[in-house]
Amino acid sequence: MTFSEKFQRTTEMKHWLGDMEVDHFHYTAGVAGERFFIALRDRGVILGARCAPCGITYVPPRIYCEHCFAELKEDAYQEVGPRGWVRAFTIARLGKDGHPLTEPEILAVIDFGSDSTGFLHKLSGVAPEEVRVGLEVEALLKPKAQREGRITDIEHFRPVA
Amino acid sequence: MNLGKIHKDVAVVGAGMTLFSRRLQETGKEMSWEAAQMALDQADLSLDDIDAVIMGSAPDAFDGVHKKGDWLLDGAGGTNRPYMRVYTGGGTAVFAPIAGWWHVASGLFEKVLVLCEEKMSSCMPHAQSAFAHIWDPILDRPLKPNLVWIFSMEMQRYMHTYDVRYEDIALVAVKNKRNAVGHPCAQLADPDITLDDVLTSEPMALPVRRLDISPPSDGAAAVVLVSEDVAYELTNEPVWIDGVGWCIDSTMWTNRDLAFPKFVAHAARMAYEMAGIKNPRKEIDIAEPYDPFDYKELQHLEALGLADPGQAAIMTREGKTQRDGELPVCPSGGLLGVGNPIAATLGIKVGELFWQLSGQAGARQVPGDPAVGVAQAWGDLMQFSSVIVMRRRS
Amino acid sequence: MNQAIKPKGRSLSAEQMKQVPHVIARPQAKYAWAAGVAMSHFLEGLKQGKILGRRCMACERVLVPPRMFCERCYRTTDGWVELPGTGVIETFSISYIDTNANRIKDPIFVGVLAFDGAPPHCGIMHYFGEVSPEEIHIGMPVEPVWKPESERVGAITDIKYFRPREGIPSKRISQRRKRG
Numbered sequence: 001m002t003f004s005e006k007f008q009r010t011t012e013m014k015h016w017l018g019d020m021e022v023d024h025f026h027y028t029a030g031v032a033g034e035r036f037f038i039a040l041r042d043r044g045v046i047l048g049a050r051c052a053p054c055g056i057t058y059v060p061p062r063i064y065c066e067h068c069f070a071e072l073k074e075d076a077y078q079e080v081g082p083r084g085w086v087r088a089f090t091i092a093r094l095g096k097d098g099h100p101l102t103e104p105e106i107l108a109v110i111d112f113g114s115d116s117t118g119f120l121h122k123l124s125g126v127a128p129e130e131v132r133v134g135l136e137v138e139a140l141l142k143p144k145a146q147r148e149g150r151i152t153d154i155e156h157f158r159p160v161a
Numbered sequence: 162m163n164l165g166k167i168h169k170d171v172a173v174v175g176a177g178m179t180l181f182s183r184r185l186q187e188t189g190k191e192m193s194w195e196a197a198q199m200a201l202d203q204a205d206l207s208l209d210d211i212d213a214v215i216m217g218s219a220p221d222a223f224d225g226v227h228k229k230g231d232w233l234l235d236g237a238g239g240t241n242r243p244y245m246r247v248y249t250g251g252g253t254a255v256f257a258p259i260a261g262w263w264h265v266a267s268g269l270f271e272k273v274l275v276l277c278e279e280k281m282s283s284c285m286p287h288a289q290s291a292f293a294h295i296w297d298p299i300l301d302r303p304l305k306p307n308l309v310w311i312f313s314m315e316m317q318r319y320m321h322t323y324d325v326r327y328e329d330i331a332l333v334a335v336k337n338k339r340n341a342v343g344h345p346c347a348q349l350a351d352p353d354i355t356l357d358d359v360l361t362s363e364p365m366a367l368p369v370r371r372l373d374i375s376p377p378s379d380g381a382a383a384v385v386l387v388s389e390d391v392a393y394e395l396t397n398e399p400v401w402i403d404g405v406g407w408c409i410d411s412t413m414w415t416n417r418d419l420a421f422p423k424f425v426a427h428a429a430r431m432a433y434e435m436a437g438i439k440n441p442r443k444e445i446d447i448a449e450p451y452d453p454f455d456y457k458e459l460q461h462l463e464a465l466g467l468a469d470p471g472q473a474a475i476m477t478r479e480g481k482t483q484r485d486g487e488l489p490v491c492p493s494g495g496l497l498g499v500g501n502p503i504a505a506t507l508g509i510k511v512g513e514l515f516w517q518l519s520g521q522a523g524a525r526q527v528p529g530d531p532a533v534g535v536a537q538a539w540g541d542l543m544q545f546s547s548v549i550v551m552r553r554r555s
Numbered sequence: 556m557n558q559a560i561k562p563k564g565r566s567l568s569a570e571q572m573k574q575v576p577h578v579i580a581r582p583q584a585k586y587a588w589a590a591g592v593a594m595s596h597f598l599e600g601l602k603q604g605k606i607l608g609r610r611c612m613a614c615e616r617v618l619v620p621p622r623m624f625c626e627r628c629y630r631t632t633d634g635w636v637e638l639p640g641t642g643v644i645e646t647f648s649i650s651y652i653d654t655n656a657n658r659i660k661d662p663i664f665v666g667v668l669a670f671d672g673a674p675p676h677c678g679i680m681h682y683f684g685e686v687s688p689e690e691i692h693i694g695m696p697v698e699p700v701w702k703p704e705s706e707r708v709g710a711i712t713d714i715k716y717f718r719p720r721e722g723i724p725s726k727r728i729s730q731r732r733k734r735g
Contacts, residue, residue: 003592003623003631014595014709016299020584021655022290025225025283029576030188031565037576064194066235069201069208149576180564184572187564195563203559225582282572289656298588299598300620301680303712305654310665313648314680317666321646321693346562366650367662367688380564411626415667416618416676419646521559 029149032061035077037149044141046081048112057114080112082139083160087111087118091128104128110137110157119151125158136160164435168268172392172399173258173515173551175204178382178508181348181500184282185379189224190236192381193278196508197238200274200383204395211385212270213243217257217277219250219503219540222291223284237276250295250540251453252407253277253504255547258511259405261386262549271388278381279502288377295542309374311543313366315419316456320368322420323471325459327368329478331359333455334372334497336477340484341494343524346508348500349376359455375453378500382508384515397555398519404436404550414542425464425539425546432535433466436550441466446531447517448488449510451539451546452495461537462490465548489527492517503540510536511549518553593621596635598709604701606638608673617673642670642678642717643726644695649688662688668697668717684716696723 029037032049039047049061049072056065059080063072089108095101106123108131123131124140137157147153177199179185179192187195193216201207216230216237226232230246237244249256254277261275281288292308319325334354341350354372362372392399408427410417429441438444450461459473467488468476476482482490493499493513496506514534516522537548567575590598593609597620600607609621609632617636618625625632647666653659664683669675683691684700697717707713 005592014299014590014598016303016588016590016710018298018302018586018588020222020290020582020586021293022222022225022284022582024285025580025582026285026572027283027578027580028184028186028188028567028572029578030191031186032191033188034186034576041576062235063191064198064236066238066240067208069194069198069238071198150578176559178560178562180562180566182564182566184567184569185564186567186571186575192564199561199563225580287656289654293654298586299590299594300711303710304665304680304682306665306680307650307652307654307656309652309656310648310650310680313650314646314666317648317693318646345560346564363658364649364651366648366652366665369648413620413622413626415620415679418676419667516559523559 032063036060040153041147041149044144045079046112046139047077048080049076050078051076056116057112059112059114059117060119084110084112084118084137084157086123086131086133086135086137088133089123089131091131106131108157121151121154122156123158124156162431162434167266169266170389171262171265171386171402172389173384173402173511174387174392174395174399175200175202175206175385176383176508176512176515177203178346178505178512179380180346181378181380181502181505183348183376183378185280189233189278189280192280192379193233193236193276196381196383197274197276200385204385206272206385206395208238211238211242211272211274213264213273214239215257215261215264215273215275216244216246217248217253217275217504217507218246219248219253219279220291220294222294223279223281223288225283233278237278238274249545249547251451251503251506252538252540252545252547254451254506254510255536255538255549256407257504257507258384258386258402258549259407259547261384262402262405265386265388271391273386274383275386275507276381276383277504277507279505280379281377281502282379307366309366309369311414312454313369315543316368316454318419319456319460325471325474328356328360329474330456330459331356331373332477333452333458334359336483337452337491337495337497339498340492340525341498344494344499346380347494347498348378350494350498369454373455375496375501378502380500380502380505380508382505382512384507384511398553400515400518401552401554402549403552404432404434404438405548406431406435407545407547409541410544412542412544414544421470422460422464422546424544425461425537426466428546428548429465429537432548432550436552438550441535445488445533445535446529447492447514447527447534448490449493449513449534449536450490451510451537452491452497453501455497457539458491458495461539465535465537484525485528492522492525492527506538510538511551514551518551593623597621601711601713602707602709604704606640606670608636608638608670608677610634610636617677619670619673619677620679636672638670638672640670641696641698641720642668644683644691644693644697645669645676645678646693647683647691649691664691681711681714682716683718685718690719692725694725696720696726
């Protein structure tokens with residue numbers, strides 16, 4: 001069964017334009033996030049939290065182990081960076097709007113030894129054809145005065161000299 | 162409804178919740194973990210024991226994160242497990258445990274964790290900005306509505322149809338904010354609040370004033386559901402989910418009755434039939450109806466069959482719905498007193514009945530050894546309701 | 556069994572929320588919502604100063620807002636009906652907050668009206684104007700105040716608001732129900 005009448009001229013079809021009135025979202029980094037970002041900002045170190053029974057070091061740290069649900073307390077936090085290795089990567093040659101980039105951008109998952117956790121960041125100082133899984137890299141941080149306690153306090157990762 | 166096809170009886174053996182607060186520092190995942198961990202602790206279970214996880218959370222627009230259920234997954238204990246998110250707006254608070262119930266009642270799973278999370282503080286300038294997306298974009302949104310309008314119009318219609326006095330409605334806010342004093346998670350508990358405080362509070366969208374409304378909150382809550390096969394191994398005081406029901410009305414809200422929520426009555430009828438409740442007024446010891454606005458508690462009591470239409474206000478005036486009254490209503494302090502993190506109000510509806518019926522409600526404990534309770538939630542575009550009947554058998 | 560509630564969570568003030576590590580993100584979500592078959596006709600009608608409904612022969616309702624299907628009978632509706640445009644207030648609110656919960660001094664009168672020529676509960680939400688907080692009431696007869704034709708674009712806001720009809724007595728649009 002279909003509607004008894006339809007539009008003959010599509011110009012009669014109407015629509016209404018609008019957008020999301022939300023001005024912005026304000027995301028707190030949370031309890032573990034606070035430790036992670038303050039350590040990054042003030043001390044320039046990368047923190048993880050280790051669940052010893054599961055043998056997993058969460059980077060960034062969490063207040064719980066997602067596998068056994070144990071609380072990761074004070075003593076679970078440890079410095080894991082600034083050195084890590086590339087677990088996965090991609091070479092972007094097009095920007096977000098689909099236009100070619102003048103310089104290709106390398107995005108990588110940086111692992112800090114756990115083989116299962118880590119985070120996404122930019123890779124620089126290496127030619128696209130030389131990037132490989134397992135490449136040893138280190139974080140290049142912004143000068144302390146410019147750091148704000150965000151993931152962008154790390155400029156990028158680069159191969160260990 | 163084919164009651165013969167229910168394979169297992171389902172019990173609540175643990176519940177947990179975080180503080181309800183206008184802003185929590187915890188991320189949604191961290192809040193989820195805190196509530197879930199508390200519920201598991203109470204049931205003496207670890208995540209390893211859990212067969213499946215249900216996540217309930219309201220609009221993605223609050224967080225600006227799509228597929229929010231997946232996003233919250235690791236804090237909810239869902240990693241590498243059968244996991245699903247359910248969402249029926251505010252109705253999620255009681256609908257998520259209904260989803261947990263059918264996972265167990267079907268015989269498919271033995272132990273299920275039900276987790277509800279809401280973080281409304283991220284949305285700026287106000288969670289209201291995200292609520293705008295509840296309205297029809299062609300008909301309603303060009304009029305720049307505020308969600309409070311719809312409740313105000315419904316309240317007006319309710320008062321008109323049944324000749325209900327605002328002074329009696331406002332007593333619900335007084336009662337619940339006082340009840341919340343006994344709740345360790347409460348956001349808006351007030352031992353000294355008076356009727357006059359409500360009647361003279363700031364006009365929002367009249368007849369609704371500021372103290373008629375529950376506050377936006379951050380919070381999470383969880384319950385652990387298990388089958389009859391293991392309930393008594395875990396606790397001497399399981400509280401059984403004896404009936405569940407849910408129903409939704411048309412989204413064309415201007416074409417609805419507005420005075421009497423028939424869909425709540427349908428959901429209640431389903432739950433009562435399953436629970437074998439013939440006369441709810443005689444058989445129900447505690448009610449936890451959804452109370453995001455004070456008049457909603459009254460409308461819901463009436464649709465739950467616990468009062469005749471228009472009479473819940475009089476019961477309230479006569480003190481019958483107080484914690485030590487004939488029918489204690491919202492002994493938790495409700496959304497008006499404890500807070501309204503939409504889906505996470507699970508903790509003050511189903512969670513509260515668990516604590517009350519197992520005698521663990523502490524300062525909030527309803528006297529007289531209550532055995533049967535009804536919890537109800539309400540949501541979507543004020544059109545959906547979910548109902549659970551819970552019972553202690555010993 | 557362990558003790559019941561041991562609440563966790565760290566409450567923040569609005570000020571503290573700005574001090575703890577956080578990220579601000581701005582959504583860039585733009586939409587063009589299709590009005591669809593029924594609503595496009597309805598909006599086109601508004602542009603011409605008409606209120607249009609759809610008749611369902613099965614339940615004998617005139618659906619306003621119109622739809623091409625009746626959600627109760629779950630069948631296609633049967634044809635267009637032009638309504639006189641007048642109606643009565645079914646319910647209303649006097650709002651001192653705007654869409655973003657900002658406080659406003661001059662209240663917005665808003666409500667649901669039922670159109671004459673359609674059964675009860677067949678109506679839309681709109682503003683009311685030329686009325687005072689003391690006068691407005693359920694059952695008040697109202698009529699649309701249109702924007703000038705040249706300013707109408709085929710939107711619900713082509714009607715500025717509904718105002719009281721002079722000389723028409725208030726209707727009891729539905730019996731007050733007996734309590735209890």
